Amino acid sequence: MENSAAIRFEHVYKAFGSLQVLADVSFSVPAGEAFCILGRSGAGKSVMLKQLIGLIPPDQGRIYIEEEEITGLPPRELPRIRKRMGFLFQYSALFDSITVGENVAFPLRRHTKFPEEKIQQIVHDRLEEVGLADHTRKMPTDISGGMRKRAGLARALALEPSILLVDEPSSGLDPITAAEIDNLLLQLKVSKGTTLVVVTHNIPSARRIGDTLAVLHQARILAQGTAEELDRSPHEMVRELMSSQGGT
Amino acid sequence: MGTVVLHGAANWFFQVGEFTFFCGRALRESLRPPWEISEVARQLFEVGWRSLPLIAAAGMAVGAVMSMHTRASMERFGAESLIPTVLALALIKETGPLVTGLLFAGRVGAGIGAELGSMRVSEQVDALESLAVDSFKYLVVTRVVACMIAMPILTTVMNFLGIFGGFVAETAVSGMTFDLYWNRAFASVQFVDYVPSTLKTIVFGFLIGSLSSYLGYYTTGGTAGVGRASTRSVVLASLLLIVVNVVLVKMIFFFFPGAVQ
Numbered sequence: 001m002e003n004s005a006a007i008r009f010e011h012v013y014k015a016f017g018s019l020q021v022l023a024d025v026s027f028s029v030p031a032g033e034a035f036c037i038l039g040r041s042g043a044g045k046s047v048m049l050k051q052l053i054g055l056i057p058p059d060q061g062r063i064y065i066e067e068e069e070i071t072g073l074p075p076r077e078l079p080r081i082r083k084r085m086g087f088l089f090q091y092s093a094l095f096d097s098i099t100v101g102e103n104v105a106f107p108l109r110r111h112t113k114f115p116e117e118k119i120q121q122i123v124h125d126r127l128e129e130v131g132l133a134d135h136t137r138k139m140p141t142d143i144s145g146g147m148r149k150r151a152g153l154a155r156a157l158a159l160e161p162s163i164l165l166v167d168e169p170s171s172g173l174d175p176i177t178a179a180e181i182d183n184l185l186l187q188l189k190v191s192k193g194t195t196l197v198v199v200t201h202n203i204p205s206a207r208r209i210g211d212t213l214a215v216l217h218q219a220r221i222l223a224q225g226t227a228e229e230l231d232r233s234p235h236e237m238v239r240e241l242m243s244s245q246g247g248t
Numbered sequence: 249m250g251t252v253v254l255h256g257a258a259n260w261f262f263q264v265g266e267f268t269f270f271c272g273r274a275l276r277e278s279l280r281p282p283w284e285i286s287e288v289a290r291q292l293f294e295v296g297w298r299s300l301p302l303i304a305a306a307g308m309a310v311g312a313v314m315s316m317h318t319r320a321s322m323e324r325f326g327a328e329s330l331i332p333t334v335l336a337l338a339l340i341k342e343t344g345p346l347v348t349g350l351l352f353a354g355r356v357g358a359g360i361g362a363e364l365g366s367m368r369v370s371e372q373v374d375a376l377e378s379l380a381v382d383s384f385k386y387l388v389v390t391r392v393v394a395c396m397i398a399m400p401i402l403t404t405v406m407n408f409l410g411i412f413g414g415f416v417a418e419t420a421v422s423g424m425t426f427d428l429y430w431n432r433a434f435a436s437v438q439f440v441d442y443v444p445s446t447l448k449t450i451v452f453g454f455l456i457g458s459l460s461s462y463l464g465y466y467t468t469g470g471t472a473g474v475g476r477a478s479t480r481s482v483v484l485a486s487l488l489l490i491v492v493n494v495v496l497v498k499m500i501f502f503f504f505p506g507a508v509q
Contacts, residue, residue, distance in 0.1 A: 050374070053377075053378050054377075055374055055377055055378070075382075078377075078380075079380035079381070079382070080380075082377070082378060082379070082380040083380045085378070086378075087374075087375070087378035089371050089374070089375060089378075090371075091370065091371065093370060093371040093372050093374065093375035094372075094375075095372055095375070096370075096372070106379065107379045107380070110379065110380070110381055111380060155379075156378075
């Protein structure tokens with residue numbers, strides 16, 4: 001029994017039509033650690049992330065969040081689990097009809113009974129943490145891609161989740177902004193003990209953030225371990241991937 | 249060729265079944281708390297209040313045009329005095345609800361289809377779910393309920409402004425006073441003329457809201473998919489409205505025999 005596992009994937013299978021995306025995928029992430037999922041485009045990395053939050057159900061297998069099985073849970077039960085998790089989407093997925101500040105306030109207004117002053121204080125604190133305190137009143141369409149990503153992170157962290165799922169944190173960003181996002185994630189892990197699951201193409205970023213790295217290839221986890229272990233992997237594809245600089 | 253037709257037919261039946269299930273879910277969820285009252289109010293403002301100028305302008309124009317046509321016909325029989333009555337009955341019983349429905353399908357149906365479609369392809373729907381919010385209830389049910397509330401109100405506006413537009417056209421030709429016109433217009437209008445035909449627009453609102461939400465909520469294929477969802481929302485909602493109207497009119501005649509007269 002892995003008492004401290006924040007996330008467990010057990011023999012998970014998923015196919016879309018005739019395309020097998022995941023086949024017998026198993027892994028676990030100890031609480032407070034960062035787990036990076038690497039792989040080529042279309043390998044099923046984002047599908048794994050969406051399965052973790054119950055957006056895509058697996059065809060077979062079991063998924064546990066903080067030792068509670070979420071596979072087979074009725075849809076009405078899922079929000080209870082999701083409140084403990086944050087999700088940073090690849091393109092941020094900010095609600096474009098409301099301001100940046102309102103995006104961050106949204107989960108607080110939905111799930112807490114905090115007075116408005118406290119909500120505004122939390123919004124300010126979260127946006128300050130990601131360096132966007134001066135952009136509270138801007139619309140998501142009026143800020144840059146990197147700022148949207150940081151605003152998405154602030155929204156994902158509004159309820160102080162114990163688990164944060166991150167889809168391609170550095171895609172579409174310049175190396176400096178990408179490094180800033182990495183630093184924010186590292187800071188979360190170290191200072192708040194947040195468990196991170198990060199899907200990325202960016203190997204330097206995965207080396208910086210990840211305690212454990214897993215390479216997804218042809219629907220299976222081909223290799224899993226620390227960055228150093230993967231550098232010495234017997235699989236040529238894994239060594240090749242690890243030696244690449246990764247796109248940002 | 250045969251396979252393509254069969255596949256197309258199967259796909260059509262699948263979509264009809266899925267839409268029926270979607271409508272049932274929307275109805276069921278609308279009765280279950282939480283009712284998302286602030287979001288319904290926001291949607292009511294978007295679909296109702298913002299449609300008001302269009303409906304008001306169209307009502308005036310339709311009423312004026314109908315009055316002119318009615319006058320041309322009535323003059324042949326020397327029955328000009330019946331113009332206000334005929335116009336009021338025609339507007340309240342059929343023209344008002346149907347024209348409002350078609351205009352509403354054009355403006356609101358396209359808007360809902362495009363908005364939800366855009367939210368789907370940009371992962372905003374998934375983002376709502378990830379924030380522990382029931383996206384169906386928050387996005388679909390609120391819009392469907394808002395459409396159901398807005399339609400009878402807008403229809404009433406259309407009816408009254410249509411009658412007023414008829415008065416403007418009539419008084420320009422014959423100099424009829426407002427009091428006389430208004431009294432003649434409503435002299436023959438009864439409860440059974442107004443209520444069933446206005447209440448049927450709640451069904452129109454439900455169909456427009458559900459169909460456009462269905463097409464938007466399940467959009468695939470990026471921005472091209474959003475465009476398709478928007479166009480199909482207008483076309484299919486208008487078509488559905490016209491077909492369902494036939495059934496509803498028959499039902500009104502059955503349940504309210506007085507409405508036949």
